[in-house]
Amino acid sequence: MKKILFLLFAAAVAAVGCASKGQIKEEIMENRHYIQPLNPDVQREHVSFKNRYGITLAGDLYTAKNMDKNAKYPAIIVGAPYGGVKEQGPCVYAGELARRGFVVLTFDQPFMGESGGEPRHVSSADMFAESFSAGVDYLGLLKFVDRNKIGVIGICGSGGFALSAAQVDVRIKAVATASMYDMTSFHKRMSKEELQKAKEKLAAQRWIDAENGYPQYIPSFPEKPLTKEESDKVQQELPEPDAEWFRFYAVPRGHHPQARGGFTTTSDASMLNFKALDYIDEISPRPILFIIGDRAHSKFFSEEAYAAAKEPKEIYVVKDAEHIDLYDRTDRIPFDKLEDFFKTNLK
Secondary structure, eight states, rough: HHHHHHHHHOOOOOOOOOOOOOHHHHHHHHOOOSOOOTTTTTEEEEEEOOTTTSOEEEEEEEEEEOOOOSSSSSEEEEEEETTTOOOTTHHHHHHHHHHHHHHEEEETTTTTTTTOOOSOOOOOOHHHHHHHHHHHHHHHSTTEEEEEEEEEEEETHHHHHHHHHHHHHHEEEEEEEESSOTTTTTGGOHHHHHHHHHHHHHHHHHHHHHHSSSOOOOOEEEEEEEEHHHHHHHHSSSSHHHHHHHHHHHHHHTTTOOOOSSOOOGGHHHHHHHTTTTTTGGGGSSEEEEEEEETTHHHHHHHHHHHHSOOSEEEEEEETTOHHHHHHHTTSOHHHHHHHHHHHHOO
């Protein structure tokens, strides 16, 4: 249970206020970097679009350089792990899938990365699911995208939000998840006493935030990536899966200055008050593909969602892979499987 509480209610020693829009933009432009080089056969364009709340989302549009823009192509939206940004795992998926003939859109969630919304680092289950539908809006207006052939991929926490979006948005024709997390299900794994204590802590923090005039945000990862020696030392002091996050987010492998982990403390209330997958059975007859690593600590999320979903559905197990391996390891991410899944179902 300590692991669950760590994921929902991380403790630390200080709070930080939100920066101005100008400061945020300047810092992002200065620090923008991708965890994987762009394939020379693929081009990437920075784009933006609004969600239904009027917040501008920042995205990247990936297309093959030899694409005929007078034709129409199937498209895929790729969502980042919970707390991540488009320059991390999504760029890995997008670059490869664009090379294979898809138009691919990645994005930063509202309040994150280059996207709008204040205060920064706020988490909202409703808004995070909405981002996928906003992405469908954007793609469906492009002349070279077939709006009847749009699918989504959710990595980690985005897996739950992608499924939540597909439950209601039938324009999403196929859903794939990789190392899926349902961030709204942790309350089910807490005792009544633990849940009550967690709510009391949130209530107390609301008073503190109201008095301070800004919400508490405590980063989980350093501003600059750790060396291997520094990371190994930290990992030795942490239980799994906490140590696993450091093996990606805190080191050059996956570090990004705009993805330092976690959200404002009181954002946890949103996850406690929202059930992302209550209507997963309504996605049928549209297909769902759950991709999991055989060593992933998170397998049970996909297994539970698979049990609740109706056909057509499939769980695909990647050998010798932990949870974070499906973020960026191109020797583990089953791109052939993803290509076949979407080409078969986006037709």
